Amino acid sequence: MRLPFNRMGRCCCIFTRPLFFLILLGIACYMVMEVCLKINQVEHIIVLQADEARNKTIRDVENATSMLHPLxxxxxxxxxxxxxxxxxxxxxxxxxxxxxxxxxxxxxxxxxxxxxxxxxxxxxxxxxxxxxxxxxxxxxxxxxxxxxxxxxxxxxxxxxxxxxxxxxxxxxxxxxxxxxxxxxxxxxxxxxxxxxxxxxxxxxxxxxxxxxxxxxxxxADEVKNQFSHLDFHGSHLHLASNDGQVLFEKELADTQIFVYNGTYSLKLKKQNGAYEDVVSNVSCKLEDDADLEHLDVKINEKKHKFYCSTVDIAGIDSVYVLAFPEDGNEAAAHKSSMLAIMLLVLTLVGSVVSLCLFIFLILKAARREILSAKA
Structure with a gap:
């Protein structure tokens, strides 16, 4: 009477092992999903912080220009x-x-x-x-x-x-x-x-x-005094009157910006030292309650976002152009999060494949043992 009981116990043990590993696999999948969610949340926070830094820079620029009143x-x-x-x-x-x-x-x-x-x-x-x-x-x-x-x-x-x-x-x-x-x-x-x-x-x-x-x-140097203490968060500023007279400039390498009548044009330096037009006559005049729109331009293999708007400085109609490099914390966070998610997915796939192979070997051994017991 002991032999059937021992065989039954071994069979139950054989079949419960895969079930135990499936439960572990489910827990691992849940943990991977939680980690991916946390990574996305961190990336989202960094993107929000980058957006807030851009918005703060734009507000600071507009507030600084509004401090200069005509006499x-x-x-x-x-x-x-x-x-x-x-x-x-x-x-x-x-x-x-x-x-x-x-x-x-x-x-x-x-x-x-x-x-x-x-x-x-x-x-x-x-x-x-x-x-x-x-x-x-x-x-x-x-x-x-x-x-x-x-x-x-x-x-x-x-x-x-x-x-x-x-x-x-x-x-x-x-x-x-x-x-x-x-x-x-x-x-x-x-x-x-x-x-x-x-x-x-x-x-x-x-x-x-x-x-x-x-x-x-x-x-006009009073404009420079207003902007000298501002934190531009890595951006570059070009401020000029509507007729193109530059009032303040935090230069962007290998780039020339020209302002005329509420618009701006952009030139980039080529390898031969000459400058070529990239964009021309981009309007900076906004409708009421309209949000600032940006223009993406690649400069020296780095993406930049260009924002512009019209402002009044001591009664003079002017234009500011802000260029934000896109390869800062925001891009680094996105790259790191994508790499981390890819590694987690590869780890999970490797675990699933290994577990499936393990279950297959256990079931094969169990089948062989059952057949030998019947014999």
Whole structure:
């Protein structure tokens, strides 16, 4: 009676072993699925962090540009004061020195950031104060003849001229339409011009009807000060006015960006050193509530995402272009997660194949043992 019982016990043991390994295989499959899920979650978090870094950079750029306001109210107040002083008086150089120059110097010394204050009369008289490094100078024409203008050092405390006047090479750009009416009537209007010290200036201009024009300017280098402390998270920034004057640039190697009238064009450097067009006239003007769209460009075998938008800087319509390299943490996380999932799948496939082979060998041995027992 023992033999049948022993045979039955061995048969049960033979058949329960594969079942036990199948249970282990199921647990292993579940664990692999959990690991894959966790890897995808980590990758998703890294992608979200990369998106947040991009969005934060874009917000920081737009906030920095909005911090620079035109000096319209100061220019308008100065024009009002001078209009009351002159009250239709015919201009001569002594009158300009006595009635206009003191107000101009006061504006230069009291209004923050200002480096140039200018009065230009309809009859081509001009007088202005400007700063060049630590020294203050006066620029003037002492007659209505347009051919001659001078610069002369100024006492930084009193505004009085001293030393010798030196003939200036600066060309006075006389345009009668500026003196009568600006683009928005007699209201202050902005401009971006080269100043007397050869620096690029944001100017606020106020026409004085029947008399001339008042301009107050601060240096475009203020833009660099606004952006110098920003964390660009590895991106590259190109900021320029609508007519293409570069205000700030964090250069991207072997790349040239050109801005014109709310669009930008991109050129890449070839192996022969020449630059070729990659994209042209990409519009940066967005509809209301529209999201920023990006353009994918490959630069030196690395993918970059280009974003752009229009901004207002001290009243000047401008465009910023941001280029984000795509081979950072986001790409590395995606590559690592795909490699990890592939290794897990290969491990699981190897385990399944080994287990199937093991079960096949056990069943074959069991069949052989059953046949030998019957014999």
């Amino acid at each position: 319209n109210s100061s220019a308008l107040n100065l024009a009002t004061v001078l209009s009351a002083k002159l009250n239709g008086t015919d201009l001569t150089f002594p009158i300009i020195q006595a009635n206009i120059a003191p107000s101009l110097f006061q504006a230069l010394t009291t209004i923050p950031r200002v480096t140039e204050v200018e009065f230009m009369g309809l009859d081509r008289w001009e007088f202005s104060y400007y700063r060049n490094d630590e020294q203050t100078f006066a620029f003037f024409s002492n007659s209505s003849a347009p051919s001659t203008s001078y610069t002369q050092p100024v006492n930084r405390d009193t505004g009085k001229l001293f030393g010798e006047a030196v003939e200036s090479n600066y060309t006075i750009a006389f345009n009668s339409t500026r003196f009568v009416e600006g683009p928005r009537g007699i209201l202050p209007y902005p401009s971006l011009e080269t100043g007397k010290n050869q620096d690029l200036l944001f100017k606020s201009n106020v026409p004085m009807v029947g008399m001339g024009l008042i301009s107050i300017g601060f240096p």
